[in-house]
Amino acid sequence: MNYRQFLAARFARIYPAHLFILLTMLGLVLAAPLLGIGLEHGRFNAADFVGTLLLVQAWFPRETLALWNGPAWSLSAEWFAYLAFPAYAALAFRLRTRPWVIIGLAAISFVVLDAIYRAQFGRVLPRAEDSMGVLRIIPEFLYGVGLYYLGQRWVPSPRVSVMGALATSVALLSLMQFGADDRVIVAAAGPFILALALLAKAGVRTFLSHRVILFAGEASFALYLVHIPILMVWRNAAQALAGWPGDYRMGVGELTALLMLTLAAAAAIHVFVEQPGRRWLREWMTPRPVDPVEAKRSVHSDQGEPF
Template structure:
């Protein structure tokens, strides 16, 4: 087990690439429109939302890898687990809310002035977002800090994991295969049903920018995304079963999986948005996550390099903070009379995001995490469950 743990660094580097894909997706729509962008670029970067599906699978894998052999199956262990997860994700999440607060409160004031009859919907996020409940209601899922919707989903995953771990941690290879197929079918059944019924009357045009209430519920409701997380746990169980195998180079398999991902993303205009958004590539992500740490190839070495390790550790801060930073940057440029779509402004924005995420990781995330753990130890005389490789929230 010790040798395999050393090779999980590659997943930290991969985590940065997934977060960068999500960031590129949002910055891309700041610069281009669908009609202006080159078709290949539009498909590849314009499908950055699938990075969140990757994170859901990765989160399940990391928790499974770290906890399935000793699941938190007592009241004390479950509480310690939840405190550890809170310490991991909430400080940066709160920082994101603070940075986004001026723009959000300004939008609330406008809403109460212009459309007072419906402004209460946006205002509900004042209560729901700090409690990580906004994704349960489709009209608040993207309110305040839009990137926070996935943290509300992850909160449900964290709540459920101790009760899933004891059962999934006992599965053998055959049961894992059956379970993975069943969970994947469940993940696709809801978007498939949506496409069949079309409750929002989209005429097959549902997209990230053309979604009715049922599509928003499908995209953001925690229960709709739970199968992707469970698939990750199953991948973690499979990885543990194969832990005694020596690491080896699998360049062909990794290359094939990578080509599948890239081809799917570049051809995304031809793939149904509901399926692609809600886990169509989840098995491919699970395959990459399982194989990469066991590889000694060049890709794994690059992903485990020191620069990518640092960026990977800061990727959670990058993900949570990038949207409020982007909107704050647009506001600054507007006051300066500069265009946010100019090349220098985009490069500067990316630089600011990168530096801020590293600083937030080093100056906020790590110290706050340790403070919460120390507080918990002083309160109870025990440490919350900790691991060497932390999941992205």
């Protein structure tokens, strides 16, 4: 697989749901005045829309959030990493037999970028989102590369892999529950992800292997992208049409209804937007290879990753 095919696969993976939600938000913003719903002046502006459309909204310093689709800031950072992948690949190829060196370089770059970001913006690097959130992806992507090569060297037994998954899960959840420093949580997320990968590598099947759970995992990307827009629309509509308070405090009934709506929306976007959108983009951007050997190498999963 060449670089063009790699970019096509990754673009097809992240863009259909993003574009659908962004255009839906555009329609809602345009319709809001007609429904008597006031919007904060200047927050939904053309410049932010174009930046979000092009996935560059997290590449530059900014004072306010790009509200067109808040979670999409991470797609902006992710897209930057995909564009920069040749640089990562060159480094990884040289150090592929020394994964701990790659992880060490990731740690050093994280510390340096964190110091720069705190000096410039007064926040730790994991809090970088719309404002230069792209800086987060530089060391974190490298961290992932190192963990990948580390995982290639380990073939744990099913028992060891289960124990590792449980231990890293408890550690990560404990750090989050007790309000540990965000930088520590980011570091702990690495072993957690690696442990889950090794669980699969060891052939361990758990309740997570059930087809319903697998579908939920596949649709979680759409859930991540759509939950904030739905929450914003829900609360603004409730305030304007029903006179409810403008804060985001909710009772159990409202939370349950909102959760059901969000899950249903995510499932629908995954089935009717993501899956056909990925297939269409991959076929359009990367014509089918003629060589049967290359065709076999270029088979893609439903998630858009080449096997």
